Amino acid sequence: MLKIKKIQASETWELRHQVMAPNRPFDSIKLAKDEMGLHFGLFKDDKLISVISLFIENDNAQFRKFATEISEQGKGYGSILLSYIIEESIKNNVKNLWCNARMTALSFYQKFDFKAVSETWMENEIEYIKMQRDL
16 A cells, blocks of 8 residues: 655655665765755555655745665656655645756656756766756
8 A cells, every 4th residue: 555644854864875875975865954845755555665855945846855765666656756746836836846857867757747947967976957847
């Protein structure tokens, strides 16, 4: 059974680290403004398998640190969680939702009507691009 619920920032850290930066120090996946965000987890049979953090400022929102357990990737769980975040953003009167996406995920975000709105850049040997969607 799948369930999405709000969680604490600290509950996202282990999965973020395992998926996004396993070879970097654990604290590298913590955000300075983590306590200001809304954090959501997708649970499969009571096991946390996907996390995302949403930061709303006025009518703009950025989602960050979107991670799905490696063994559960490619099964649609990230799509379920992103759809939930889009709906949550609409409920919070967000007009513009954006993220800094890894280039390897470009086509994933395009399926959700996100558009590339920047040049690419490198960070920690990973290529990124800003993607956004009007709501």
